[in-house]
Amino acid sequence: MTRILVTGADGFIGSHLVEHLVRQGHEVRAFVYYNSFNSWGWLDASPEDIRKDLDVFAGDIRDPHGIRAAMRDCDAVLHLAALIAIPYSYHSPDTYVDTNIKGTLNVLQAARDLGLSKVVHTSTSEVYGTAQFVPITEEHPLHGQSPYSATKIGADQLALSFHLSFDTPVAILRPFNTYGPRQSARAVIPTIISQIASGARRIQLGALHPTRDFSFVTDTARAFEAVLLSDAAVGQVLNAGSGFEVSIGDTAQMIASVMDASVEIGHDSQRLRPAKSEVERLLADNTRLRAVTGWAPAYGGLDGFRRGLVETVDWFSAPENLGRYKAQAYNI
Incomplete structure (x- = not known):
């Protein structure tokens, strides 16, 4: 990969993912949420040797022009930018539609038009709702039990539709309950x-x-890289959980x-x-991710x-x- 764009790079999982990719030798452009403080979120806490190798782009995932500009000259995008707090989605669902659904559409449109070789879209285990059977496979029914999970279901289906309709090389990673340093106190x-x-x-x-099913953040970061590098992951939905x-x-x-x-x-x-x-x-069934990419949790x-x-x-x-x-x- 020549250059990888990571949206949501300033967040909990995104910052760990950026650090992992840089340490693995990837060239990374970090898309962070624009603010007047010139803050890069959790990337400000990254070691200096990581930050000096970053190409940081400040913008807003809801703006199609900004995300298109950020994606130019990139070979792939790992799309993590989203609103994730479930309680906040109960009283401000409109912001979740704009960010999670429209933001994902902006990424997909730009990736299609610019001919990126891979789009890895981030889902969530919340799209399954309460388990109807365990372990939960990717064929488990989707059940939006909160406005947050409903918007993530919508974003997932948009991503899959671009693969089916336009042959956009989309893969969907579905992490289960990631935890670790830097996580928000909402969790x-x-x-x-x-x-x-x-x-x-x-x-x-x-x-x-x-x-x-709690998954340590470095395992989740490794799962993203594994999906990024796997041609067989295109068109797939893949659970990333500890089991x-x-x-x-x-x-x-x-x-x-x-x-x-x-x-x-x-x-x-x-x-x-x-x-x-x-x-x-x-409770995740991670069999497909293991088979497609060779990934396995180190903290299982x-x-x-x-x-x-x-x-x-x-x-x-x-x-x-x-x-x-x-x-x-x-x-x-």
Whole structure:
């Protein structure tokens, strides 16, 4: 690949992906969200040897002209830019349609017109809704249980339609519950860690019984590169998950154990999803991704999950990192 455009490069997964690609010798153009502070998001925290090799383009995924300009001279695009906070989608769904659906259309149109050799579109395990069977294969029915997941279903279908209609070389990667350093406190693992690290011994959470398939962020970054480099991935939807299932309650207890803390878990009603919107169970079948690309999770199973939690706790516990978070506030 001559140059790879990464949209959403300033975000949690995007910044880790950019760092991974640069370290693997790829030439990367990082598409970050324009702001008056000239902030590159989490890329500002990247090592200097990474930042000096980056070609940073500030823009807005909702603007078709900007994304087209960013994509010129690129051979492939890894499209991660999206609004992802599920609670925020309940009261501001219009912004999710503009960003997740129209933004994806802008990427697809530009890639088609400019003749890019690969488009890797980012999906989410939330498109499956509560598991109707486990492990969840790519043939599992799609069930939009939140405005967020509905817009991601729409974006996925747009991406597939461009492959079927115009032969655009699209592949869809569907990560399950990625976690790790830099993740937003909207997510449950940073919520637990930041509260304990700030001294709380009664932590506030929502529902404890749902299960998730947590994937460490470096495994997700490696999955993106694997799909990027696989010709056989074109036209495919591919689950990226660890294949390990754990409840939110057990996750909280495991984090407390890693942090050597005795905690009591309290329930905060504002952290609960509407009853019919809660995704009760997620567990990935990653067989297809393994077969098509040779990828395998390095942090799979209970042992891998604990190793990933240790690395995540170490990062969040550093004062300079913990200070970025409002640990006692509910982050919508």
